[in-house]
Amino acid sequence: MPTLRTAEVARLAGVNVETLRFYERKGILPEPPRRASGYREYPPETVERVKFIKRAQELGFSLSEIQNLLDLRQMTGGKSDRVKHLAEAKVEEIDHKIRDLEAMKRSLTDLLRACDGRRAIASCPIIESLGGCPRCIGGKSEPPTEGTTP
Amino acid sequence: MPTLRTAEVARLAGVNVETLRFYERKGILPEPPRRASGYREYPPETVERVKFIKRAQELGFSLSEIQNLLDLRQMTGGKSDRVKHLAEAKVEEIDHKIRDLEAMKRSLTDLLRACDGRRAIASCPIIESLGGCPRCIGGKSEPPTEGTTP
DNA sequence: CTTGACTCCGTACCATACTTCGGGGTTGAT
DNA sequence: ATCAACCCCGAAGTATGGTACGGAGTCAAG
Structure with a gap:
């Protein structure tokens, strides 16, 4: 299974479908590629990312703090x-x-x-x-x- | 200094005066005694209680969870x-x-x-x-x- | 080629946790 | 006595983090 649809990601991560859209609007989930029809095709690691977000929230981090944490992880080549x-x-x-x-x-x-x-x-x-x-x-x-x- | 006024508690605990009233409405701070004028007279340990609340929030607990924690502490005699x-x-x-x-x-x-x-x-x-x-x-x-x- | 489940989108609504506002009474120092 | 600084209250407003709604398009099985 190479890509997932919203309902699948939501189910696997234990969140509402709308939450995924919300996170995307907020920039905390990257915009996934779309089919011609407009349907999102999520890479499977999205599930882990969402689980991370939910858990980090329970540890007292806000969405913007979590975003910083996730960005941190990506920036390991630069300055x-x-x-x-x-x-x-x-x-x-x-x-x-x-x-x-x-x-x-x-x-x-x-x-x-x-x-x-x-x-x-x-x-x-x-x-x-x-x-x-x-x-x-x-x-x-x-x-x-x-x-x-x- | 036996009792404190709202502004003093707020300053010492690092919160807004209104937050104290809000916590009182929510039942997370007990209603303090009042003067004849209606002014609240807080016992000094209120400051520590409020600091505890703020910190527990940063650790991912909601106000109602924090209230439970605080209640727990009081119930050590009963069932x-x-x-x-x-x-x-x-x-x-x-x-x-x-x-x-x-x-x-x-x-x-x-x-x-x-x-x-x-x-x-x-x-x-x-x-x-x-x-x-x-x-x-x-x-x-x-x-x-x-x-x-x- | 229809049908039901799924998807899209924008907008509106919700709960939590405060904060601000507005109008009026109290205190205490000068 | 007066006046700034403080206090009271209820009601409305804000920010965050979602959740629900409604109308329309898409997909896959029968």
Whole structure:
């Protein structure tokens, strides 16, 4: 199967047909070749591209950020300096997300341990889990006090 | 400083004043006590709560998901079973996000290594980085073919 | 050569997450 | 007392990311 039609791509990627047109209008999917009739003929890798887009959205990236990520991937021959910068910034951003997700996970597993232990948890760790965000204003002015709701 | 006014909370949390009212309407911020005049008097931890909300959004959670997370944190005394289930599901979800972000990071660092090496990268790893998503339809039917743009 | 499924397109509509507007009351410093 | 700066509210507007509609053309099987 060399090429796919819209309904096939949509089904395989788990999205609505209209979403494909929408992405194309937005420039996040390249315009596929057409038959004489005007029907789109998608290359099969489109499916993976769409899946990537959907998943990246769930990871907190906007469509325009995702577009940048995808462009990055294509630009590997040209002026590497700008690409390198962008990629490095993205890596840092991703690292930051990973760290915060790990903190969130930790506070949830703490919560679970407290449930298992059948005793109430002392503090409210979930919010604190993202409290140490380094790019924020005051830079962690308050020490991690206990007793948030007395 | 025992309580804060809207503008103070907004400034400290890095959001618009109206966002606080919006969150309150949505129920994601609890209604703070008021003065006789109607002015809100926020407890200082509101700032951390709002920062948490903003960051959790950047990690791909919607406001209603965030509300669930925050509720979870409060429910640690009651019927632990449901709470436990929810928390466990959230931990899995977070793990999945972490794994995918790590895959994305890996493919970006690969890209960077290729840049450093001053040679073009062979394949298109970024999209493949999220290709192995287990909850997707066919379950990775296509082998990772090379030659994406012939 | 008809029929039903699929495709095209533009436009309009929807949900989420805010932001702006407009008009009026409160606070607190001078 | 006055006045800027702040606060209140409801309602309307914006941006993003789609989804639905409707009318017309296309494709492939019978």
